[in-house]
Amino acid sequence: MKHSRSTFSQVSKKNNKINNKDEQSNKKTKAFCPATVARKNLPPDNTEKLQKVLANLGNGSRREIEAMIAAGKISVDGKIATLGDRVDVNANPKIRINGHLVQLRSKEKEVCRVLAYYKPEGEICSRNDPQGRATVFERLPRLKNARWINIGRLDINTSGLLLFTTDGELANRLMHPRHEIEREYAVRVFGNVTDQQINQLRKGVQLEDGPASFQSIKAQGGDGLNQWFNVVITEGRNREVRRMWEAIEVQVSRLLRIRYGNITLPKGLSRGTWMELGIDSVNYLRELVGLPPEAQSFTTGSSSDKRIIRPKRAKLTNLSRASHAPRQATAKKPTRK
Numbered sequence: 001m002k003h004s005r006s007t008f009s010q011v012s013k014k015n016n017k018i019n020n021k022d023e024q025s026n027k028k029t030k031a032f033c034p035a036t037v038a039r040k041n042l043p044p045d046n047t048e049k050l051q052k053v054l055a056n057l058g059n060g061s062r063r064e065i066e067a068m069i070a071a072g073k074i075s076v077d078g079k080i081a082t083l084g085d086r087v088d089v090n091a092n093p094k095i096r097i098n099g100h101l102v103q104l105r106s107k108e109k110e111v112c113r114v115l116a117y118y119k120p121e122g123e124i125c126s127r128n129d130p131q132g133r134a135t136v137f138e139r140l141p142r143l144k145n146a147r148w149i150n151i152g153r154l155d156i157n158t159s160g161l162l163l164f165t166t167d168g169e170l171a172n173r174l175m176h177p178r179h180e181i182e183r184e185y186a187v188r189v190f191g192n193v194t195d196q197q198i199n200q201l202r203k204g205v206q207l208e209d210g211p212a213s214f215q216s217i218k219a220q221g222g223d224g225l226n227q228w229f230n231v232v233i234t235e236g237r238n239r240e241v242r243r244m245w246e247a248i249e250v251q252v253s254r255l256l257r258i259r260y261g262n263i264t265l266p267k268g269l270s271r272g273t274w275m276e277l278g279i280d281s282v283n284y285l286r287e288l289v290g291l292p293p294e295a296q297s298f299t300t301g302s303s304s305d306k307r308i309i310r311p312k313r314a315k316l317t318n319l320s321r322a323s324h325a326p327r328q329a330t331a332k333k334p335t336r337k
Helices: 002-031 034-041 050-056 062-070 168-175 195-203 240-247 279-288 313-323
Strands: 074-076 095-097 114-119 149-151 159-165 183-190 205-207 210-212 216-223 226-233 251-260 274-276 306-309
Touching: 050 062, 050 074, 050 095, 050 168, 062 074, 114 279, 149 168, 159 168, 168 279, 183 240, 195 216, 205 240, 210 240, 226 240, 240 251
Parallel strands: 159 251
Antiparallel strands: 074 095, 114 159, 114 274, 149 159, 183 226, 183 251, 205 210, 216 226, 274 306
């Protein structure tokens, strides 16, 4: 038995040596594989999808630009573009939309800007509305060769903090559900809310598009049958907060977003006004979704948030007219001859 055990151990040692040699040879072949060497020697890919480049320059949304590409309205260096084309902005390609040359800017010259806007009730998160309603974009500052992109949406009856940026990649990442960024709302509900209903909202309720729950819910007091709560969600589904309360048969009478991530609704910001965020806030949002920090900011001076802008009276009167029914014409008084 001793002799057989010794021979078995010797055989196993030989097999281990053979396996180790095979692994080392495989590592060597992988290390010296021509394809691997070729990949390492390839220059970095600085190209981006054509629709993304044009969208960041303010020529429309990605879907709108994709439709223009499919219709043959966009050309690159004299050739009609096709879906899936990629361009290097630093190579200064000649891009035309309906024959008009698009002015490009390199990535190094781009400065990521973020606005905090206090959205009032009655405005919609759309650039154009067939019904002629007021939109959140009407009060924002105008840009040249860029466009404001809203980070998420608020429905027409919801007010509060709405962020805008000039960086399409930042907006897309902040809206993606995988990052689970907190959104906090102040909610006023009508009627008494029981502890059982609050626990149900914490555990989760079933909605048409799947289950949903509040990460936290805190009572904030109230007057009479109007009760205030602060609630936190980590998704951006359409009318999610309202639908959750409706699922437990509670009516929401007012909804106000007060926080997005760690960006809170700025103090002193009145409805319909906006504030440019400083570099600290911009880089916080970029770090939150894995983007490199910005070295400079559009705001001047220190890194604090600045530039509270109040729209002109003319703009406010135009918006008020759009949100109210037109006045009936009155008969003119007869003039004396």
